[in-house]
Amino acid sequence: MPKVMIALNAAWNLLNFRSGLIRALVAEGYEVVAVAPHDEYALRLAELGCRYVPLPMDNKGTDPLRDMLLLWRFYRLLQRERPAVFLGYTVKPNIYGSLAAHALDIPVVNNIAGLGAVFIRSTWLTHVVRGLYRLALSRSARVFFQNEDDRRLFVESGIVPAQVTDRVPGSGIDLKRFSMVAAKEILITDCPAASDGSEKYGLPSSPLPLAREEGAFRFLLIARMLWDKGVGEYVEAARQVRRHYPNAEFCLLGFLDVQNPAAISRQQMQSWVEEDVVNYLGVSDDVRVDIMMADCVVLPSFYREGVPRSLLEAAAMSRPVITTDTVGCREVVDDGVNGFLCQVRDAGELAEKMMRMIGLSPEARNEMGCRGRDKMVREFDEQIVIRKYLDVIRTV
Numbered sequence: 254m255p256k257v258m259i260a261l262n263a264a265w266n267l268l269n270f271r272s273g274l275i276r277a278l279v280a281e282g283y284e285v286v287a288v289a290p291h292d293e294y295a296l297r298l299a300e301l302g303c304r305y306v307p308l309p310m311d312n313k314g315t316d317p318l319r320d321m322l323l324l325w326r327f328y329r330l331l332q333r334e335r336p337a338v339f340l341g342y343t344v345k346p347n348i349y350g351s352l353a354a355h356a357l358d359i360p361v362v363n364n365i366a367g368l369g370a371v372f373i374r375s376t377w378l379t380h381v382v383r384g385l386y387r388l389a390l391s392r393s394a395r396v397f398f399q400n401e402d403d404r405r406l407f408v409e410s411g412i413v414p415a416q417v418t419d420r421v422p423g424s425g426i427d428l429k430r431f432s433m434v435a436a437k438e439i440l441i442t443d444c445p446a447a448s449d450g451s452e453k454y455g456l457p458s459s460p461l462p463l464a465r466e467e468g469a470f471r472f473l474l475i476a477r478m479l480w481d482k483g484v485g486e487y488v489e490a491a492r493q494v495r496r497h498y499p500n501a502e503f504c505l506l507g508f509l510d511v512q513n514p515a516a517i518s519r520q521q522m523q524s525w526v527e528e529d530v531v532n533y534l535g536v537s538d539d540v541r542v543d544i545m546m547a548d549c550v551v552l553p554s555f556y557r558e559g560v561p562r563s564l565l566e567a568a569a570m571s572r573p574v575i576t577t578d579t580v581g582c583r584e585v586v587d588d589g590v591n592g593f594l595c596q597v598r599d600a601g602e603l604a605e606k607m608m609r610m611i612g613l614s615p616e617a618r619n620e621m622g623c624r625g626r627d628k629m630v631r632e633f634d635e636q637i638v639i640r641k642y643l644d645v646i647r648t649v
Contacts, residue, residue, distance in 0.1 A: 258336040260288040260346035264295035327353035360649040367559035399559030423560030425635030431569035473547035475563035483553030489600035568625035591625035
Protein backbone atom coordinates (compact mmCIF):
# COMPACT_ATOMS: atom_id res chain seq x y z
CA MET A 254 0.00 0.00 0.00
CA PRO A 255 1.61 3.33 -1.05
CA LYS A 256 2.07 5.78 1.80
CA VAL A 257 1.33 9.51 1.74
CA MET A 258 2.56 11.84 4.49
CA ILE A 259 0.69 15.10 5.03
CA ALA A 260 2.16 17.71 7.39
CA LEU A 261 0.66 20.90 8.83
CA ASN A 262 1.25 23.22 11.77
CA ALA A 263 -1.71 21.99 13.87
CA ALA A 264 -3.86 18.89 14.25
CA TRP A 265 -6.83 21.27 14.34
CA ASN A 266 -5.83 22.44 10.87
CA LEU A 267 -5.68 18.86 9.57
CA LEU A 268 -9.08 18.03 10.98
CA ASN A 269 -10.87 21.17 9.82
CA PHE A 270 -9.25 21.90 6.45
CA ARG A 271 -7.83 18.62 5.09
CA SER A 272 -10.28 15.96 6.25
CA GLY A 273 -11.87 15.64 2.80
CA LEU A 274 -8.50 15.05 1.13
CA ILE A 275 -7.41 12.55 3.79
CA ARG A 276 -10.63 10.56 3.44
CA ALA A 277 -10.30 10.58 -0.36
CA LEU A 278 -6.70 9.31 -0.18
CA VAL A 279 -7.71 6.54 2.20
CA ALA A 280 -10.60 5.59 -0.09
CA GLU A 281 -8.12 5.37 -3.00
CA GLY A 282 -6.07 2.82 -1.09
CA TYR A 283 -3.27 5.01 0.29
CA GLU A 284 -1.92 4.73 3.79
CA VAL A 285 -2.03 8.29 5.14
CA VAL A 286 0.31 9.50 7.85
CA ALA A 287 -0.84 12.83 9.32
CA VAL A 288 1.88 14.91 10.99
CA ALA A 289 1.37 17.95 13.24
CA PRO A 290 2.04 19.16 16.77
CA HIS A 291 -0.23 17.54 19.31
CA ASP A 292 -3.32 19.43 20.42
CA GLU A 293 -6.79 18.58 21.71
CA TYR A 294 -7.96 17.67 18.20
CA ALA A 295 -5.22 15.10 17.52
CA LEU A 296 -7.12 12.07 18.83
CA ARG A 297 -9.98 12.77 16.42
CA LEU A 298 -7.74 12.32 13.38
CA ALA A 299 -8.19 8.54 13.64
CA GLU A 300 -11.82 9.11 12.59
CA LEU A 301 -10.50 10.06 9.13
CA GLY A 302 -8.78 6.68 8.67
CA CYS A 303 -5.23 8.02 8.90
CA ARG A 304 -2.40 7.42 11.34
CA TYR A 305 -1.36 10.42 13.39
CA VAL A 306 2.28 11.14 14.31
CA PRO A 307 2.95 14.08 16.64
CA LEU A 308 5.82 16.40 15.72
CA PRO A 309 6.70 19.37 17.97
CA MET A 310 6.87 22.61 16.00
CA ASP A 311 7.56 26.22 17.04
CA ASN A 312 5.15 27.65 14.48
CA LYS A 313 5.82 31.37 14.97
CA GLY A 314 9.36 31.27 16.34
CA THR A 315 12.40 32.51 14.41
CA ASP A 316 15.11 30.80 16.49
CA PRO A 317 17.48 29.15 13.95
CA LEU A 318 18.47 26.43 16.42
CA ARG A 319 14.83 25.41 16.93
CA ASP A 320 14.29 25.41 13.17
CA MET A 321 17.34 23.21 12.61
CA LEU A 322 15.94 20.84 15.24
CA LEU A 323 12.65 20.78 13.34
CA LEU A 324 14.52 19.99 10.10
CA TRP A 325 16.25 17.09 11.86
CA ARG A 326 12.95 15.82 13.26
CA PHE A 327 11.38 15.88 9.79
CA TYR A 328 14.41 14.07 8.36
CA ARG A 329 14.29 11.31 10.97
CA LEU A 330 10.53 10.88 10.59
CA LEU A 331 10.65 10.74 6.79
CA GLN A 332 13.62 8.38 6.92
CA ARG A 333 11.65 6.04 9.17
CA GLU A 334 8.32 6.23 7.34
CA ARG A 335 9.62 6.42 3.75
CA PRO A 336 6.37 7.74 2.20
CA ALA A 337 5.83 7.65 -1.56
CA VAL A 338 5.09 11.39 -1.46
CA PHE A 339 5.23 14.24 1.07
CA LEU A 340 2.43 16.82 1.12
CA GLY A 341 3.43 20.07 2.82
CA TYR A 342 1.14 22.84 4.08
CA THR A 343 1.85 25.99 6.10
CA VAL A 344 5.25 27.65 6.31
CA LYS A 345 7.44 25.38 8.42
CA PRO A 346 6.28 22.02 7.03
CA ASN A 347 6.59 23.51 3.53
CA ILE A 348 10.16 24.62 4.19
CA TYR A 349 11.72 22.14 6.61
CA GLY A 350 9.59 19.12 5.67
CA SER A 351 10.34 19.72 1.99
CA LEU A 352 14.09 20.14 2.59
CA ALA A 353 14.19 16.86 4.52
CA ALA A 354 12.14 15.05 1.87
CA HIS A 355 14.39 16.34 -0.94
CA ALA A 356 17.44 15.06 0.94
CA LEU A 357 15.86 11.60 0.96
CA ASP A 358 14.67 11.77 -2.68
CA ILE A 359 11.02 11.68 -1.62
CA PRO A 360 8.70 13.51 -4.07
CA VAL A 361 7.16 16.68 -2.63
CA VAL A 362 3.86 18.45 -3.32
CA ASN A 363 3.48 21.85 -1.61
CA ASN A 364 0.46 24.03 -0.94
CA ILE A 365 1.04 27.75 -0.36
CA ALA A 366 -2.10 28.67 1.56
CA GLY A 367 -1.48 32.40 1.83
CA LEU A 368 1.72 34.20 2.77
CA GLY A 369 0.66 35.71 6.07
CA ALA A 370 2.14 38.55 8.09
CA VAL A 371 5.75 38.03 6.93
CA PHE A 372 4.87 39.11 3.39
CA ILE A 373 2.78 42.12 4.45
CA ARG A 374 5.82 44.02 5.69
CA SER A 375 9.25 44.03 4.04
CA THR A 376 11.73 43.14 6.79
CA TRP A 377 14.89 41.06 7.15
CA LEU A 378 12.62 38.11 7.99
CA THR A 379 10.80 38.51 4.66
CA HIS A 380 14.11 38.08 2.79
CA VAL A 381 15.08 35.08 4.92
CA VAL A 382 11.72 33.36 4.37
CA ARG A 383 11.84 34.02 0.61
CA GLY A 384 15.32 32.49 0.47
CA LEU A 385 14.20 29.44 2.43
CA TYR A 386 11.15 29.01 0.19
CA ARG A 387 13.39 29.22 -2.90
CA LEU A 388 15.60 26.46 -1.53
CA ALA A 389 12.73 24.28 -0.29
CA LEU A 390 10.59 24.47 -3.45
CA SER A 391 13.45 24.10 -5.94
CA ARG A 392 12.87 20.37 -6.46
CA SER A 393 9.16 20.04 -5.71
CA ALA A 394 7.03 18.03 -8.12
CA ARG A 395 4.13 20.47 -7.80
CA VAL A 396 3.47 23.69 -5.90
CA PHE A 397 -0.20 24.57 -5.48
CA PHE A 398 -1.25 28.17 -4.82
CA GLN A 399 -4.66 29.32 -3.62
CA ASN A 400 -4.76 32.58 -5.57
CA GLU A 401 -3.14 34.00 -8.68
CA ASP A 402 -1.45 36.91 -6.83
CA ASP A 403 0.67 34.57 -4.71
CA ARG A 404 1.57 32.36 -7.66
CA ARG A 405 2.65 35.39 -9.70
CA LEU A 406 4.74 36.74 -6.81
CA PHE A 407 6.61 33.45 -6.35
CA VAL A 408 7.21 32.95 -10.08
CA GLU A 409 8.27 36.53 -10.83
CA SER A 410 10.56 36.58 -7.78
CA GLY A 411 12.28 33.43 -9.00
CA ILE A 412 11.23 31.47 -5.91
CA VAL A 413 9.64 28.65 -7.92
CA PRO A 414 9.65 27.69 -11.63
CA ALA A 415 6.32 28.46 -13.33
CA GLN A 416 6.04 25.00 -14.90
CA VAL A 417 5.63 23.22 -11.55
CA THR A 418 2.94 25.60 -10.24
CA ASP A 419 -0.82 25.16 -10.29
CA ARG A 420 -3.79 26.77 -8.62
CA VAL A 421 -6.47 25.25 -6.40
CA PRO A 422 -9.59 27.04 -5.10
CA GLY A 423 -8.43 27.46 -1.54
CA SER A 424 -8.87 24.35 0.57
CA GLY A 425 -12.18 23.87 -1.23
CA ILE A 426 -15.53 23.61 0.50
CA ASP A 427 -17.62 20.55 1.30
CA LEU A 428 -20.86 21.65 -0.37
CA LYS A 429 -22.92 18.93 1.29
CA ARG A 430 -21.74 19.75 4.79
CA PHE A 431 -22.07 23.51 4.31
CA SER A 432 -25.62 23.62 3.03
CA MET A 433 -29.15 24.05 4.29
CA VAL A 434 -29.75 20.30 4.09
CA ALA A 435 -26.94 19.57 6.54
CA ALA A 436 -27.59 22.62 8.70
CA LYS A 437 -31.19 21.60 9.29
CA GLU A 438 -29.87 18.55 11.08
CA ILE A 439 -28.11 20.68 13.68
CA LEU A 440 -30.45 23.65 14.01
CA ILE A 441 -34.24 23.70 14.30
CA THR A 442 -35.56 26.97 12.96
CA ASP A 443 -38.90 28.50 12.10
CA CYS A 444 -37.40 30.31 9.13
CA PRO A 445 -39.45 29.73 6.00
CA ALA A 446 -37.62 28.31 3.00
CA ALA A 447 -36.43 30.86 0.47
CA SER A 448 -39.18 31.55 -2.02
CA ASP A 449 -37.09 33.31 -4.67
CA GLY A 450 -36.12 30.32 -6.77
CA SER A 451 -32.84 29.83 -4.91
CA GLU A 452 -32.85 26.07 -5.49
CA LYS A 453 -31.53 26.70 -9.00
CA TYR A 454 -28.18 27.55 -7.38
CA GLY A 455 -27.02 24.03 -6.46
CA LEU A 456 -28.44 22.69 -3.22
CA PRO A 457 -31.20 24.73 -1.56
CA SER A 458 -29.81 27.79 0.17
CA SER A 459 -30.02 28.41 3.88
CA PRO A 460 -32.81 30.91 4.51
CA LEU A 461 -31.77 34.12 6.17
CA PRO A 462 -32.70 34.44 9.84
CA LEU A 463 -36.17 35.44 10.90
CA ALA A 464 -36.92 39.14 10.70
CA ARG A 465 -35.89 40.73 13.96
CA GLU A 466 -37.03 43.99 15.47
CA GLU A 467 -36.54 47.05 13.27
CA GLY A 468 -32.87 47.81 12.65
CA ALA A 469 -31.72 44.54 14.22
CA PHE A 470 -29.08 42.81 12.13
CA ARG A 471 -26.32 40.35 13.00
CA PHE A 472 -22.83 40.63 11.52
CA LEU A 473 -20.31 37.86 12.18
CA LEU A 474 -16.51 37.78 11.85
CA ILE A 475 -14.91 34.30 11.99
CA ALA A 476 -11.11 34.23 12.28
CA ARG A 477 -8.20 33.91 14.63
CA MET A 478 -8.35 37.09 16.65
CA LEU A 479 -5.49 39.00 15.03
CA TRP A 480 -5.14 42.70 14.24
CA ASP A 481 -4.06 41.63 10.73
CA LYS A 482 -7.48 40.05 10.22
CA GLY A 483 -9.02 43.52 10.47
CA VAL A 484 -10.59 42.96 13.87
CA GLY A 485 -9.75 46.51 14.97
CA GLU A 486 -11.42 47.95 11.85
CA TYR A 487 -14.43 45.72 12.46
CA VAL A 488 -14.81 47.07 16.00
CA GLU A 489 -14.45 50.69 14.88
CA ALA A 490 -16.93 50.13 12.05
CA ALA A 491 -19.33 48.61 14.59
CA ARG A 492 -19.16 51.80 16.65
CA GLN A 493 -20.02 53.87 13.58
CA VAL A 494 -22.88 51.64 12.45
CA ARG A 495 -24.40 51.50 15.93
CA ARG A 496 -24.88 55.28 15.84
CA HIS A 497 -27.37 54.75 13.00
CA TYR A 498 -28.58 51.23 13.83
CA PRO A 499 -28.38 50.79 17.62
CA ASN A 500 -29.97 47.32 17.40
CA ALA A 501 -27.31 45.94 15.07
CA GLU A 502 -25.19 43.15 16.57
CA PHE A 503 -21.50 42.54 15.86
CA CYS A 504 -20.21 39.07 16.74
CA LEU A 505 -16.68 37.67 16.79
CA LEU A 506 -15.84 33.96 16.69
CA GLY A 507 -12.33 32.51 16.87
CA PHE A 508 -9.24 31.80 18.92
CA LEU A 509 -7.88 34.45 21.28
CA ASP A 510 -4.30 34.72 22.58
CA VAL A 511 -2.86 32.82 19.61
CA GLN A 512 0.92 32.54 19.11
CA ASN A 513 1.30 35.53 16.84
CA PRO A 514 2.79 39.02 17.27
CA ALA A 515 -0.50 40.45 15.97
CA ALA A 516 -2.64 38.54 18.48
CA ILE A 517 -5.45 40.37 20.24
CA SER A 518 -5.32 39.88 23.98
CA ARG A 519 -8.13 38.60 26.12
CA GLN A 520 -8.03 41.86 28.05
CA GLN A 521 -8.55 43.88 24.87
CA MET A 522 -11.49 41.72 23.85
CA GLN A 523 -13.01 42.04 27.30
CA SER A 524 -12.81 45.83 27.09
CA TRP A 525 -14.71 45.79 23.77
CA VAL A 526 -17.35 43.49 25.22
CA GLU A 527 -17.74 45.73 28.29
CA GLU A 528 -18.08 48.70 25.95
CA ASP A 529 -21.03 46.78 24.46
CA VAL A 530 -19.76 47.25 20.92
CA VAL A 531 -19.15 43.57 20.08
CA ASN A 532 -20.18 40.14 21.32
CA TYR A 533 -17.35 37.59 21.56
CA LEU A 534 -18.68 34.07 20.99
CA GLY A 535 -15.52 32.13 21.84
CA VAL A 536 -14.54 29.20 19.59
CA SER A 537 -16.57 26.50 17.90
CA ASP A 538 -15.92 23.10 16.33
CA ASP A 539 -18.93 23.58 14.08
CA VAL A 540 -19.42 27.11 12.79
CA ARG A 541 -22.53 26.26 10.75
CA VAL A 542 -24.91 27.23 13.55
CA ASP A 543 -23.21 30.61 13.97
CA ILE A 544 -23.25 31.24 10.22
CA MET A 545 -26.94 30.34 9.99
CA MET A 546 -27.76 32.80 12.77
CA ALA A 547 -25.92 35.64 11.00
CA ASP A 548 -27.34 38.00 8.39
CA CYS A 549 -23.91 38.76 6.91
CA VAL A 550 -20.37 37.45 7.40
CA VAL A 551 -17.52 40.00 7.45
CA LEU A 552 -13.74 39.63 7.11
CA PRO A 553 -11.88 42.97 6.72
CA SER A 554 -8.48 41.24 6.55
CA PHE A 555 -5.24 42.76 5.31
CA TYR A 556 -3.38 39.52 6.04
CA ARG A 557 -2.03 37.84 2.87
CA GLU A 558 -4.74 35.19 2.80
CA GLY A 559 -4.76 32.15 0.54
CA VAL A 560 -8.53 32.02 0.21
CA PRO A 561 -10.19 32.51 3.63
CA ARG A 562 -12.08 29.40 4.66
CA SER A 563 -14.61 31.39 6.70
CA LEU A 564 -15.72 33.26 3.58
CA LEU A 565 -16.09 30.02 1.60
CA GLU A 566 -18.20 28.53 4.39
CA ALA A 567 -20.39 31.61 4.62
CA ALA A 568 -20.97 31.80 0.87
CA ALA A 569 -21.65 28.07 0.66
CA MET A 570 -24.35 28.57 3.29
CA SER A 571 -25.86 31.36 1.21
CA ARG A 572 -24.80 34.25 3.38
CA PRO A 573 -23.83 37.57 1.80
CA VAL A 574 -20.25 38.56 2.55
CA ILE A 575 -18.32 41.79 3.13
CA THR A 576 -14.54 41.58 2.80
CA THR A 577 -11.53 43.59 1.69
CA ASP A 578 -10.38 44.03 -1.90
CA THR A 579 -7.10 42.27 -1.26
CA VAL A 580 -5.18 39.11 -2.07
CA GLY A 581 -7.24 35.97 -1.41
CA CYS A 582 -10.33 37.73 -0.09
CA ARG A 583 -11.38 39.21 -3.43
CA GLU A 584 -11.41 35.69 -4.90
CA VAL A 585 -14.62 34.92 -3.00
CA VAL A 586 -16.69 38.05 -3.67
CA ASP A 587 -17.99 39.51 -6.90
CA ASP A 588 -18.63 43.05 -5.70
CA GLY A 589 -22.34 43.85 -5.59
CA VAL A 590 -23.29 40.31 -6.67
CA ASN A 591 -22.75 38.04 -3.66
CA GLY A 592 -21.45 40.69 -1.27
CA PHE A 593 -19.39 43.87 -1.05
CA LEU A 594 -15.69 44.66 -1.24
CA CYS A 595 -14.10 47.51 0.73
CA GLN A 596 -10.63 49.01 1.03
CA VAL A 597 -8.16 47.58 3.54
CA ARG A 598 -7.69 49.33 6.89
CA ASP A 599 -10.62 51.64 6.21
CA ALA A 600 -13.16 51.35 9.03
CA GLY A 601 -15.24 54.17 7.53
CA GLU A 602 -15.76 52.40 4.21
CA LEU A 603 -16.38 49.11 6.02
CA ALA A 604 -19.09 50.81 8.08
CA GLU A 605 -20.58 52.26 4.91
CA LYS A 606 -20.77 48.81 3.29
CA MET A 607 -22.30 47.34 6.45
CA MET A 608 -25.02 50.00 6.47
CA ARG A 609 -25.59 49.42 2.78
CA MET A 610 -26.10 45.71 3.54
CA ILE A 611 -28.57 46.51 6.32
CA GLY A 612 -30.45 48.80 3.94
CA LEU A 613 -31.05 46.07 1.36
CA SER A 614 -34.41 44.33 1.31
CA PRO A 615 -34.50 40.75 2.69
CA GLU A 616 -35.18 39.57 -0.87
CA ALA A 617 -32.06 41.34 -2.21
CA ARG A 618 -29.87 39.90 0.56
CA ASN A 619 -31.33 36.46 -0.04
CA GLU A 620 -30.49 36.76 -3.73
CA MET A 621 -26.93 37.78 -2.83
CA GLY A 622 -26.64 34.69 -0.66
CA CYS A 623 -27.93 32.48 -3.46
CA ARG A 624 -25.41 33.96 -5.87
CA GLY A 625 -22.67 33.17 -3.37
CA ARG A 626 -23.80 29.57 -3.16
CA ASP A 627 -23.79 29.38 -6.95
CA LYS A 628 -20.21 30.69 -7.05
CA MET A 629 -19.09 28.06 -4.53
CA VAL A 630 -20.70 25.29 -6.60
CA ARG A 631 -19.00 26.49 -9.80
CA GLU A 632 -15.55 27.45 -8.52
CA PHE A 633 -14.77 26.20 -5.01
CA ASP A 634 -16.06 22.64 -4.70
CA GLU A 635 -13.70 20.59 -2.51
CA GLN A 636 -13.77 17.85 -5.15
CA ILE A 637 -11.79 20.11 -7.52
CA VAL A 638 -8.95 20.21 -4.98
CA ILE A 639 -9.12 16.47 -4.29
CA ARG A 640 -9.00 15.55 -7.99
CA LYS A 641 -5.92 17.72 -8.55
CA TYR A 642 -4.12 16.09 -5.62
CA LEU A 643 -5.01 12.56 -6.71
CA ASP A 644 -3.81 13.30 -10.24
CA VAL A 645 -0.43 14.65 -9.17
CA ILE A 646 0.13 11.91 -6.56
CA ARG A 647 -0.48 9.22 -9.20
CA THR A 648 2.08 10.83 -11.51
CA VAL A 649 4.86 11.25 -8.94
